[in-house]
Amino acid sequence: MRFGERTVSDGAAQYRFTCGDAPGVLWRPAGAMRPGRPLVLLGHGGGQHKLAPGLVARARRFVADGFAAVALDAPGHGERPRTAADTRFAGEVGELLLAGRPVSAWVVRHSTGLAERAVPEWTAVLDALGEEGEGLGPVGYWGLSLSSGTGITLAAAEPRVTAAVFGLTGGPSLVEAAGRVTVPVEFLVQWDDTLVPRATALELFGAFASPVRTLHANPGGHEDVPEVQLAASEAALTRHLLP
Amino acid sequence: MRFGERTVSDGAAQYRFTCGDAPGVLWRPAGAMRPGRPLVLLGHGGGQHKLAPGLVARARRFVADGFAAVALDAPGHGERPRTAADTRFAGEVGELLLAGRPVSAWVVRHSTGLAERAVPEWTAVLDALGEEGEGLGPVGYWGLSLSSGTGITLAAAEPRVTAAVFGLTGGPSLVEAAGRVTVPVEFLVQWDDTLVPRATALELFGAFASPVRTLHANPGGHEDVPEVQLAASEAALTRHLLP
Numbered sequence A, B: 001m002r003f004g005e006r007t008v009s010d011g012a013a014q015y016r017f018t019c020g021d022a023p024g025v026l027w028r029p030a031g032a033m034r035p036g037r038p039l040v041l042l043g044h045g046g047g048q049h050k051l052a053p054g055l056v057a058r059a060r061r062f063v064a065d066g067f068a069a070v071a072l073d074a075p076g077h078g079e080r081p082r083t084a085a086d087t088r089f090a091g092e093v094g095e096l097l098l099a100g101r102p103v104s105a106w107v108v109r110h111s112t113g114l115a116e117r118a119v120p121e122w123t124a125v126l127d128a129l130g131e132e133g134e135g136l137g138p139v140g141y142w143g144l145s146l147s148s149g150t151g152i153t154l155a156a157a158e159p160r161v162t163a164a165v166f167g168l169t170g171g172p173s174l175v176e177a178a179g180r181v182t183v184p185v186e187f188l189v190q191w192d193d194t195l196v197p198r199a200t201a202l203e204l205f206g207a208f209a210s211p212v213r214t215l216h217a218n219p220g221g222h223e224d225v226p227e228v229q230l231a232a233s234e235a236a237l238t239r240h241l242l243p
Helices: A053-064 A084-099 A105-131 A146-157 A172-178 A198-207 A227-241 B053-064 B084-099 B105-131 B146-157 B172-178 B198-207 B227-241
Strands: A002-009 A012-019 A022-029 A039-042 A068-072 A139-142 A161-167 A185-190 A213-218 B002-009 B012-019 B022-029 B039-042 B068-072 B139-142 B161-167 B185-190 B213-218
Touching: A012 A053, A012 A105, A022 A053, A022 A105, A039 A053, A039 A105, A053 A068, A053 A227, A068 A105, A084 A105, A105 A146, A105 A172, A139 A146, A139 A227, A146 A161, A146 A172, A161 A227, A172 A198, A185 A198, A185 A227, A198 A213, A213 A227, B012 B053, B012 B105, B022 B053, B022 B105, B039 B053, B039 B105, B053 B068, B053 B227, B068 B105, B084 B105, B105 B146, B105 B172, B139 B146, B139 B227, B146 B161, B146 B172, B161 B227, B172 B198, B185 B198, B185 B227, B198 B213, B213 B227
Parallel strands: A039 A068, A039 A139, A139 A161, A161 A185, A185 A213, B039 B068, B039 B139, B139 B161, B161 B185, B185 B213
Antiparallel strands: A002 A012, A012 A022, A022 A068, A213 B213, B002 B012, B012 B022, B022 B068
């Protein structure tokens, strides 16, 4: 893990880093290290990146609650090189969003491939952050849409993740992994999501093995999650991770 | 409205009353009247009554937040006379719960009849409480299962109800009324509810005309709503009703 630029504002220190091939950002409360501090892994949606404004605002809210937070550019996103398939994926998702059509089988396959590439990167980041003294306390994952695919695959395999917020996704390729997730999950559904058919999202929620799981559905499309719902999901994750 | 026994404990005054044929209970903070205080109408489930322990605890939590709260025995419940059909209904619901089977068409019809008898009683209580200086501020409804049928029918017709918590119900007989409900609704679903088929509950949620509506689903059967979810639904109602 190689650290780059460090900035501090409003009590939060923000560090850029690279871990293997993945460029990332770490946020933590400015000041002394605190052993056992909770850490939240923040995923971004398709076509976005580790410093998307909504993600940064979320990271800063978690830091204000005493967490460290970390984000990575997903494969083919942000500062990372794009393959021809990555470029086609971004274009196709954008067009489907505009057209209000469900994602194609090809987009699902590409997303699944992205998740499989991203999971070892998150595992490597957890290992490396441990050497920096972060991530040794409770670890949560917050990520919707594209990053839920990664998060569910990660949570199915990575015992350090002990609570998660997922949503805005569905489909048979994630059902098997969901059946191996046992930690508390809050799962967000948009009732009128034209990108993710409602039945596939509901089926995925039903597939989690987690005894504590809750589905929160609200009206509107893929991009219309109410702010109050986003805030509530952050609060739920905080409750699960703080002693 | 004829008031009976009054008791005070832990800062909450509890009054028994009768309004028309309906025996009820009013709770309010002990001490001076406060104009414009919010009021919550509390419904009870099938076979229960106005002083069921969970309902009383809920009323006291709302009073601690500065609300008045009121409950009525539903027709055929609590202190009220039972027809042969009321008795058959209670027995059949109990058997279906034990057997883990969905409610029959007859039980749905009887519940719909109960709701139609109960709605004018709630309207009369709102009128009468207004003369007592209560219910002139914002009014909410909290009721699951049997009392959601009443609440949805009431909220479709009664403009004084400005926010509601419903759930654990479904079926075509409520879909039309839900389409006339426009106030904020939190709707609870139990994912493994054998009494209310999941698809009918989801369809009912989809039928509300409310721009602000949220569905919260959790694992388990009809009687297994997590305590944390019940508390969150009370908090959501409080947020909608307090200025």
